[in-house]
Amino acid sequence: MTWQNDYSRDYEVKNHMECQNRSDKYIWSPHDAYFYKGLSELIVDIDRLIYLSLEKIRKDFVFINLNTDSLTEFINRDNEWLSAVKGKQVVLIAARKSEALANYWYYNSNIRGVVYAGLSRDIRKELAYVINGRFLRKDIKKDKITDREMEIIRMTAQGMLPKSIARIENCSVKTVYTHRRNAEAKLYSKLYKLVQ
Secondary structure (H helix, E strand, C coil), X not given: CHHHHXXXXXXXXXXXXXXXXHHHCCEECCCCHHHHHHHHHHHHHCHHHCCCCHHHHHHHEEEEEECCCCHHHHHHCHHHHHHXXXXXXXXXXXXXXXXXXXXXXHHHCCEEEEEECCCCCCHHHHHHHHHCCCCCHHHCCCCXXXXXXXXXXXXXXXXXXXXXXXXXXXXXHHHHHHHHHHHHHHHCCCHHHHCC
């Protein structure tokens, strides 16, 4: 009898999440169907590990997929998307190449936490940990992008050349290349590949 109750509850919860989240777009990007479906199912799956109701999560949270396909958009418009989610509990889901950027935004804005989506991690526990408000600065194990590196990343994403960046930042071209190299090491990729 209890397995039927559990099944019924799970079905009801899953149905609730799928119906309700379409209009509110609490998972970004809603156009990434696999991420959207996978994260919706994960949240339902960890229902017993989280303290908040699914309705509250749907209403108050925004889950953002920071993958290589969406990084350029987030880099170019970080002030816009940060303003758009103001007042919400923002959870960044970071792929390996975006971990340092996720850490930057965590330190420099009002982000609730970061879920690192590496293959060896238990994403269910990490997601519950962040939703429950337990993610703290001490939980960040990886490097974060510095303010200067972020400025150079933004300008590179806009198509600016190192010489122009150096003139704007009032530094040498060599310094621009040093900051780019440092950012690339933290992002595990060349900047031009990430921001195309």
